[in-house]
Amino acid sequence: MVDGVKKWLPDWRILWLMESRMMVDPPFASILNPPNHQLTMLHSARFRHRRGVTLFSTVCAALCCASTSLYAAEPHAHQSGDTAWLLTSTALVLFMMIPGLALFYAGLVRSKNVLSIFMQCFALTAVMSLVWLVCGYSLSFTGDSGFFGGLEKAFLKGVTPASSYAAYPNIPEPLWFAYQMMFFLITPGLFIGAFAERMKFSAIMVFSIFWSLLVYVPTCWGVWHKMDFFGLKNVIDLAGGIVVHITAGVAALVACIMVGPRKGFPGTQMMPHNLPFTVAGAGMLWVGWFGFNGGSQVAANGSASMTLVVTHLSASAACVVWSIIEKIKVGKPSALGIATGSIAGLAAITPASGKVGPVGAICIGSVSALVCWFFCAKVKQKFKYDDSLDVFGVHGVGGFIGTVLVAVFASPTFGGLGYAEGMTMGSQLTTQLLASLYTILLSGVVSVILLKIIDATIGLRVDGDEENQGLDLAEHGESGYNS
Numbered sequence: 001m002v003d004g005v006k007k008w009l010p011d012w013r014i015l016w017l018m019e020s021r022m023m024v025d026p027p028f029a030s031i032l033n034p035p036n037h038q039l040t041m042l043h044s045a046r047f048r049h050r051r052g053v054t055l056f057s058t059v060c061a062a063l064c065c066a067s068t069s070l071y072a073a074e075p076h077a078h079q080s081g082d083t084a085w086l087l088t089s090t091a092l093v094l095f096m097m098i099p100g101l102a103l104f105y106a107g108l109v110r111s112k113n114v115l116s117i118f119m120q121c122f123a124l125t126a127v128m129s130l131v132w133l134v135c136g137y138s139l140s141f142t143g144d145s146g147f148f149g150g151l152e153k154a155f156l157k158g159v160t161p162a163s164s165y166a167a168y169p170n171i172p173e174p175l176w177f178a179y180q181m182m183f184f185l186i187t188p189g190l191f192i193g194a195f196a197e198r199m200k201f202s203a204i205m206v207f208s209i210f211w212s213l214l215v216y217v218p219t220c221w222g223v224w225h226k227m228d229f230f231g232l233k234n235v236i237d238l239a240g241g242i243v244v245h246i247t248a249g250v251a252a253l254v255a256c257i258m259v260g261p262r263k264g265f266p267g268t269q270m271m272p273h274n275l276p277f278t279v280a281g282a283g284m285l286w287v288g289w290f291g292f293n294g295g296s297q298v299a300a301n302g303s304a305s306m307t308l309v310v311t312h313l314s315a316s317a318a319c320v321v322w323s324i325i326e327k328i329k330v331g332k333p334s335a336l337g338i339a340t341g342s343i344a345g346l347a348a349i350t351p352a353s354g355k356v357g358p359v360g361a362i363c364i365g366s367v368s369a370l371v372c373w374f375f376c377a378k379v380k381q382k383f384k385y386d387d388s389l390d391v392f393g394v395h396g397v398g399g400f401i402g403t404v405l406v407a408v409f410a411s412p413t414f415g416g417l418g419y420a421e422g423m424t425m426g427s428q429l430t431t432q433l434l435a436s437l438y439t440i441l442l443s444g445v446v447s448v449i450l451l452k453i454i455d456a457t458i459g460l461r462v463d464g465d466e467e468n469q470g471l472d473l474a475e476h477g478e479s480g481y482n483s
Helices: 002-008 011-020 026-032 036-073 080-108 111-140 173-191 201-225 241-259 275-297 302-330 335-349 358-383 391-409 425-457 464-469 471-476
Strands: none
Touching (some): 080 111, 080 275, 111 173, 111 471, 173 201, 173 391, 201 241, 201 425, 241 335, 241 391, 275 302, 302 335, 302 358, 335 391, 358 391, 391 425
C-alpha cells in the first residue's frame, strides 16, 4: 500500500505530507521518514516546489490586483434585474421597427410599393443607428447648457461596461445608449408613412438624418436629459409623446403637403394590398410598446408594472371605441379600424403612462380613438392633404392628446400619481400645452427648411413614370410579388 502511495504521489506532495505532519499512521512512516538516498531527490523537489509556489503566488497576486482594480471601477449600483428588463425592452422596441412597423405600413400600401416600405424601415434602422453612435447620443445626453449637448461621448468615447449615465446608475451606460438608440431610429420610421409611394429613397434618408439631428436631438435633450425644455420645467413625457409622436406627426404633415399627393388622389381609391400584414404588424407594435413605455421606467419594479398595465388598457379602450364609431358610421367594424385604433391608444398613452392609473388610461385611450378617427376620416378629407398612412392623424394627434390629458388624469382624483412639487393641474396643463406648441413649431419650421433644400438639390419625389411603375422596381429594381 505504501509503495502504491509513493508511486501515486509526486515528490512535492510527499514533501508537503512530511512538512505538514498530518499523516501519522505507521504505514506511512516510510513516507514521512524516507531513506537517505531519497533525501537528495526530496531537497531537489523542495527547491522546485518552492520555486513553483513563488511563481504561482506571483501570478495569483497579479490576478488579484487586476481583479481588484477591475471591480473597483465597477459601480456596485448596477442592478441585474433592472439591466435584464432594459435589455428585453431594447429588443422589444427594435421589434417595433423591424418587423412591426415595416409590416404595418407595408400592408397599407399598394403591392407595387411593398418592398420600398420594408427597405426604408431597414435602411433607417441601420443608418440612424450609426448616426446615433457618431454624434446623436452625445448631443442628446451630455451637457447642461444651450439647446443640445456636446461631442464628448461621440463614438461612445469614455463609455465602458462599468460606466453609468448619471440619471440612471442602476444600469450600464452602453445599455442606456442602446435603448435610446431604438427611439432615435423609430421616430423617422413613423413619418415615412405620410409620403409613402412617391418620395425618393435618397431624399428620405437625407431628410431623416438632418431632421433627427435638428429636431429630435434638441427635443430629447431638453425633455429627457436637461429636464428644461425651452425654459419649461416639469414637462411630463415618459416615453415620447412629445419627443417621438408630436415631432414625427408634425414632420409627416409638412412633408406630405410639400411632397404633394399621390397621382390620382383623392379621386382614385388606393386600397391596402395586404391587411393581414397590417393587422399582424399592429399586434407586434402593441407587444413592443410594453418595452417602449415600460422600459422607460428604467427599472424592473412596480412603476414599470403599472406602466405596462395602463399601456395595455389604453390600447384596448381605443380599439373598442374605434370599432363602435365604425359600427355607427358605416355599419360594420373593420380589421383596419381596430388595428388603427390600437395604435392611436398606444400613441396617446405614451407620454402619460408613468403618471396615470387605469381609469385615466381608459379615458385617454377612448378620447384618442374618437379624435384620431375624426382627423383621419374627416379633417384629411376636408383639407385634402395626402397623409397616405395617417401618420399625422394617429401619431401626431394621438401624441398631442396624451401629452395634454396627462395634466388632468395625473391627478390623484382619477387614480393618478400626482404632480411635481409646486405644480397643480392648471399649471401642469399650461406646461404641457406650451411644450407641445414649442415642439410643433420646432418640427414644422425645420421640416419646411430641410425639405426645400432637398427639393432644390436632389429632388423630393420620383417622376410620374416611376410612380406609376411603383417604387419597388423604380427605386430598388425588384418586385415584392412574382407570379
